[in-house]
Amino acid sequence: MEYHPITQQITSLLQAHHAWYESFEHEPVRTSAQAAELRHNYTLHQGAKAILLRVKINKAEKFFVMLVLPGDMQFDKVKVKKFFRARDIRFATEQEVGELTGGILPGGVPPFGNLFNLRVIVDPKLFENEKIIFNAGDRSFSVAMLAQDYARIVKPEIVEIV
Numbered sequence: 176m177e178y179h180p181i182t183q184q185i186t187s188l189l190q191a192h193h194a195w196y197e198s199f200e201h202e203p204v205r206t207s208a209q210a211a212e213l214r215h216n217y218t219l220h221q222g223a224k225a226i227l228l229r230v231k232i233n234k235a236e237k238f239f240v241m242l243v244l245p246g247d248m249q250f251d252k253v254k255v256k257k258f259f260r261a262r263d264i265r266f267a268t269e270q271e272v273g274e275l276t277g278g279i280l281p282g283g284v285p286p287f288g289n290l291f292n293l294r295v296i297v298d299p300k301l302f303e304n305e306k307i308i309f310n311a312g313d314r315s316f317s318v319a320m321l322a323q324d325y326a327r328i329v330k331p332e333i334v335e336i337v
Contacts, residue, residue: 192328222308245303276291299334
């Protein structure tokens with residue numbers, strides 16, 4: 176099966192950093208809950224949910240960021256707005272997701288915002304897990320890895336957002 180090139184980029188990056196990982200092919204899924212049903216030996220809490228948001232500071236200043244949190248949690252809009260001192264935040268549209276990620280569909284976006292030149296904000300609750308798992312560029316391809324390796328490789332900002 177042909178996957179988005181980011182899939183190979185992520186596995187190559189993990190190999191280059193000597194990070195343990197395992198990968199899975201499965202039926203296409205869009206949500207963390209759907210993915211958890213197919214990922215045996217992994218919980219919904221271990222799922223690293225990547226969310227692309229547009230942050231609006233004022234009329235002139237708008238930008239996109241990636242939030243990453245456990246699959247069974249929701250981010251707190253008030254905390255996120257306060258962190259960015261934003262006037263408004265909203266989910267990226269499907270078209271914006273594709274433009275930001277080089278064509279990855281929502282549900283397939285990996286928590287590697289650094290590969291898309293996006294700021295990555297991760298809730299510390301994700302690191303309660305020894306291992307995390309996520310769709311890696313495709314709705315049918317998941318990668319599991321050690322949470323500490325994810326932090327070491329991606330170098331996200333760790334902020335309470337749930």
